[in-house]
Amino acid sequence: MAMAMAMNRIQHLSASNILVPDWTSQEVSTGTTIMAVEFAGGVVIGADSRTTTGAYIANRVTDKLTPIHDRIFCCRSGSAADTQAIADVVTYQLGFHSIELDEPPLVQTAANLFKEMCYRYREELTAGIIVAGWDKRRGGQVYTVPVGGMLVRQPVSVGGSGSTYIYGYVDSNYKSGMNKEECLKFTAGALSLAMERDGSSGGVVRLASISEEGVERVVILGNQLPKFSSA
Amino acid sequence: MSSHNNGWRSAAVSTGTTIIAVRYDGGVVIGSDSRASMGGEYVSSRVINKVVQVHDKIFCCMSGSLADAQAVTNAAIHKLNFHSMQMGEPPLVQSAASIMREFCYKHRDELSAGFIVAGWDRKRGPQVFEVSLGGMVVEQEFTIGGSGSTYIYGYMDAKFKPGMTREQCLTFTTNAITLAMDRDNVSGGVVHLAVVTESGAERQLIPGNKLPVFSRVLLVNEYLGIQVRVVVRGNAFESFWRAQSTRRVVRRV
Numbered sequence: 001m002a003m004a005m006a007m008n009r010i011q012h013l014s015a016s017n018i019l020v021p022d023w024t025s026q027e028v029s030t031g032t033t034i035m036a037v038e039f040a041g042g043v044v045i046g047a048d049s050r051t052t053t054g055a056y057i058a059n060r061v062t063d064k065l066t067p068i069h070d071r072i073f074c075c076r077s078g079s080a081a082d083t084q085a086i087a088d089v090v091t092y093q094l095g096f097h098s099i100e101l102d103e104p105p106l107v108q109t110a111a112n113l114f115k116e117m118c119y120r121y122r123e124e125l126t127a128g129i130i131v132a133g134w135d136k137r138r139g140g141q142v143y144t145v146p147v148g149g150m151l152v153r154q155p156v157s158v159g160g161s162g163s164t165y166i167y168g169y170v171d172s173n174y175k176s177g178m179n180k181e182e183c184l185k186f187t188a189g190a191l192s193l194a195m196e197r198d199g200s201s202g203g204v205v206r207l208a209s210i211s212e213e214g215v216e217r218v219v220i221l222g223n224q225l226p227k228f229s230s231a
Numbered sequence: 232m233s234s235h236n237n238g239w240r241s242a243a244v245s246t247g248t249t250i251i252a253v254r255y256d257g258g259v260v261i262g263s264d265s266r267a268s269m270g271g272e273y274v275s276s277r278v279i280n281k282v283v284q285v286h287d288k289i290f291c292c293m294s295g296s297l298a299d300a301q302a303v304t305n306a307a308i309h310k311l312n313f314h315s316m317q318m319g320e321p322p323l324v325q326s327a328a329s330i331m332r333e334f335c336y337k338h339r340d341e342l343s344a345g346f347i348v349a350g351w352d353r354k355r356g357p358q359v360f361e362v363s364l365g366g367m368v369v370e371q372e373f374t375i376g377g378s379g380s381t382y383i384y385g386y387m388d389a390k391f392k393p394g395m396t397r398e399q400c401l402t403f404t405t406n407a408i409t410l411a412m413d414r415d416n417v418s419g420g421v422v423h424l425a426v427v428t429e430s431g432a433e434r435q436l437i438p439g440n441k442l443p444v445f446s447r448v449l450l451v452n453e454y455l456g457i458q459v460r461v462v463v464r465g466n467a468f469e470s471f472w473r474a475q476s477t478r479r480v481v482r483r484v
Binding site for chain 2: 164165166167168169170171172173189190193194196197228
């Protein structure tokens with residue numbers, strides 16, 4: 001209650017006082033673009049790198065691809081605090097579960113743990129998460145857990161504020177049966193287009209490909225992003 | 232819009248929509264979907280044509296509140312007609328855009344409608360103008376508008392190339408509207424097209440079953456631990472039923 005009153009006072013101050021910028025009272029958000037694609041043998045995941053508090057870019061080199069286990073990653077969008085907290089909890093739970101089982105955990109298990117948390121606390125959380133990884137039973141898998149706590153597996157999934165701009169591009173360019181290189185190119189292209197249009201997405205493109213052999217991470221800097229001609 | 236208690240009955244009719252106009256060397260291609268919705272729940276018309284002819288070679292696409300858009304369009308047709316008679320020659324596309332902008336800007340607090348004005352005139356050839364909600368006018372090579380347009384920004388940026396032919400523009404426009412209709416629940420129906428060149432204006436209609444299909448990949452039967460990925464080519468209704476019927480028989484289509 002005291003925190004809420006303090007926030008109100010700060011908001012009141014910043015609203016009337018031009019010397020205190022608005023973003024001092026805004027929540028930190030990963031307004032973002034995240035994407036994951038399955039291919040035979042693994043998954044490719046990607047994200048932009050911008051974290052904003054209102055109009056201020058709090059971090060322009062964020063890493064939104066968070067490892068949950070050796071071959072399982074999650075892409076975070078929504079409130080930065082909420083998603084970091086959830087990822088920490090799930091990492092702990094999954095690590096414990098994996099030790100109990102004495103074998104690497106399933107991606108579906110990780111996804112269900114995220115879903116349990118996001119659904120149970122849905123009123124308090126703002127988190128849109130894509131869980132992707134490789135396991136021995138089912139190979140590469142992508143599960144999406146959007147705001148609200150639904151869980152569904154999809155061959156390709158996009159999320160975050162910038163994702164709305166690339167639905168058309170993804171729908172028209174996705175083909176099943178792409179290999180790893182094609183998936184990387186597809187993801188980098190889609191993320192660049194979204195970063196071009198969405199004010200809350202930008203910076204660099206972070207990609208990772210997860211397969212039986214391991215995790216390979218790539219960073220594509222701003223001047224190396226694929227260019228598209230547009231009006 | 233209090234659509235919470237009574238649902239669509241108390242919601243205003245809106246053209247949640249997808250509209251697009253593209254300029255090419257000899258003319259412009261204009262397209263729109265055909266759905267008018269109320270409250271996002273009820274489709275009040277599935278065949279409405281949002282591509283309105285404001286003069287012989289000038290068209291405009293409506294988006295936003297249907298009532299506002301129609302009112303502004305009708306007023307603009309009247310004014311443009313009068314202007315054209317006074318000048319004794321066909322009006323400029325820029326004049327049409329200017330007239331629409333005047334209405335939108337003057338009554339910006341009461342209106343909620345955006346437009347795309349496109350056409351051909353003798354002075355500057357084919358032109359596309361976007362007249363947005365508050366009354367801004369911007370001339371562009373191509374422009375998209377309406378609620379469905381957000382989903383195709385990426386597609387447009389990737390696919391648009393300057394110097395396309397008329398056929399390429401038609402394909403481009405149709406594909407873009409189809410992709411937007413697939414994702415936006417308040418856009419749908421058929422695709423209305425219009426092509427405006429020096430020789431005149433020509434309208435086209437592409438019904439739902441002739442729209443381009445982007446493959447649908449469905450994941451079925453996951454709970455048994457078997458992934459059956461069914462790639463079905465067809466419209467959404469067809470693919471749903473096909474997926475249901477392949478639950479027993481594993482078949483690669």
